[in-house]
Amino acid sequence: MTEASPLAYLDEFRDSPRIKELLARLRERRGGPFKIMEVCGTHTMAISRHGIRQAMPDDITLLSGPGCPVCVTSNSDIDTFIEIAASPGVIAASFGDMLRVPGTRMGLAEARSGGADVRIVYSPLDALTMARENPGNAVVFFGVGFETTAPTVAATLLEAAATGVDNFFVHSVHKLVPPALAALCAMPDLAIDAFLCPGHVTAIIGPEAYEPVARDFGIPSVIAGFEPLDIMLSLNMIAAQVDEARAEVELQYTRGVRPGGNPAAMDLMNRVFQPRDTEWRGLGVIPGSGLSIREEFAAHDAVRRFEVDVSYSREPKGCICGQILTGLKTPRDCRLFRKACSPDHPVGPCMVSSEGTCAAYFQYEA
Amino acid sequence: MCLAVPAKIIELDNQMATVEVGGLTREASTVLLPDAGIGDYVLIHAGFAISVVDEGAARETIRLFDEMTDGAGADD
Numbered sequence: 059m060t061e062a063s064p065l066a067y068l069d070e071f072r073d074s075p076r077i078k079e080l081l082a083r084l085r086e087r088r089g090g091p092f093k094i095m096e097v098c099g100t101h102t103m104a105i106s107r108h109g110i111r112q113a114m115p116d117d118i119t120l121l122s123g124p125g126c127p128v129c130v131t132s133n134s135d136i137d138t139f140i141e142i143a144a145s146p147g148v149i150a151a152s153f154g155d156m157l158r159v160p161g162t163r164m165g166l167a168e169a170r171s172g173g174a175d176v177r178i179v180y181s182p183l184d185a186l187t188m189a190r191e192n193p194g195n196a197v198v199f200f201g202v203g204f205e206t207t208a209p210t211v212a213a214t215l216l217e218a219a220a221t222g223v224d225n226f227f228v229h230s231v232h233k234l235v236p237p238a239l240a241a242l243c244a245m246p247d248l249a250i251d252a253f254l255c256p257g258h259v260t261a262i263i264g265p266e267a268y269e270p271v272a273r274d275f276g277i278p279s280v281i282a283g284f285e286p287l288d289i290m291l292s293l294n295m296i297a298a299q300v301d302e303a304r305a306e307v308e309l310q311y312t313r314g315v316r317p318g319g320n321p322a323a324m325d326l327m328n329r330v331f332q333p334r335d336t337e338w339r340g341l342g343v344i345p346g347s348g349l350s351i352r353e354e355f356a357a358h359d360a361v362r363r364f365e366v367d368v369s370y371s372r373e374p375k376g377c378i379c380g381q382i383l384t385g386l387k388t389p390r391d392c393r394l395f396r397k398a399c400s401p402d403h404p405v406g407p408c409m410v411s412s413e414g415t416c417a418a419y420f421q422y423e424a
Numbered sequence: 425m426c427l428a429v430p431a432k433i434i435e436l437d438n439q440m441a442t443v444e445v446g447g448l449t450r451e452a453s454t455v456l457l458p459d460a461g462i463g464d465y466v467l468i469h470a471g472f473a474i475s476v477v478d479e480g481a482a483r484e485t486i487r488l489f490d491e492m493t494d495g496a497g498a499d500d
């Protein structure tokens with residue numbers, strides 16, 4: 059080995075003869091048909107971009123799952139943030155993906171055109187800096203994301219509390235992946251045979267977090283990296299489990315994920331947040347699947363500080379994002395797809411997000 | 425949204441790292457990865473290092489692949 063950098067292997071993870079070889083192995087297998095759900099939106103994008111979905115043999119179906127945080131955020135949570143953003147003296151800070159998602163009455167971008175101070179941040183730390191620089195304003199960060207993101211928000215909130223930045227608030231709609239997978243498994247009309255599990259969520263929570271799903275529902279779970287070779291290797295690992303009637307948690311993404319995950323990140327997340335029941339678009343309310351801010355940090359909790367009424371919230375008419383997020387339908391089943399709904403005029407969040415299933419199909423799976 | 429990019433830590437001061445990504449440098453917190461050190465490759469998500477990228481494991485994945493396929497895809 060000449061190069062000591064793990065990045066030196068990147069070319070090999072994108073190497074197409076290797077990928078073709080793995081595809082050929084899937085085509086040669088003689089097991090029965092099965093369906094794999096790719097849980098993570100980043101996987102959905104990679105699978106669409108590299109043509110992996112269409113390249114699958116007829117007996118293997120790849121379905122997209124609920125792993126796009128922007129997409130699973132309910133309209134009432136979005137409307138709440140928009141109402142807060144429109145409150146006097148507020149600077150609303152959000153990851154960029156959220157801006158063009160349509161709420162019930164308007165999206166964040168429209169709220170900004172209407173005069174609200176909405177700013178895109180790359181890190182929650184940027185929002186904390188804004189709070190320090192604007193002591194006369196309340197800076198409210200929209201805490202959207204799974205276990206990958208929640209620890210970064212927790213660390214930021216702890217820093218705000220420790221340094222007395224009392225004009226920094228978080229609207230936490232963070233969600234947890236394992237309870238959603240269990241909810242999916244329990245859905246009677248869904249026939250998922252295996253999960254392709256998210257690499258970066260698992261870097262935090264550890265592969266062990268999927269053991270209950272594998273054990274209780276007999277569903278194989280393979281934690282995959284994001285390069286085409288990672289995905290193809292993982293699909294072969296799943297096929298082997300299905301053919302051998304095993305249901306285990308296996309880790310393909312060994313270079314990014316350690317057994318046990320990241321305990322320091324989990325500690326910070328658990329110090330700041332506690333589990334709560336929360337609503338997912340398409341999945342409804344799932345027990346213990348969300349994160350609310352603990353009483354100790356109530357002073358930084360946006361929903362305790364701002365009282366808003368979003369009783370008008372409803373889901374966009376004609377949009378079937380909810381069924382797409384649960385693998386029951388694909389974008390092609392939506393009558394608005396490519397007609398009334400496109401990336402320029404998105405009707406639902408799955409068309410907006412850079413990892414939304416409708417956006418992925420629109421761009422790559424014509 | 426769970427995108428994370430691999431980067432190399434080139435400076436580290438009180439849990440704020442300077443990291444190099446594709447020739448550019450930026451700041452990232454190592455609060456979530458207290459054992460990270462200078463020279464480590466880490467995954468950066470939302471301004472935080474969340475995991476160390478393991479070189480040995482990367483090499484092992486490639487080796488495993490070549491073993492599975494008898495090296496069929498390796499050289500052509």
Ligand code: SF4
Pocket residue numbers: 376377378379382389392393394395396399400404405406407408409410416
């Ligand atoms: S195509 Fe548009 S309207 Fe249809 S499900 Fe997707 S986001 Fe919703």
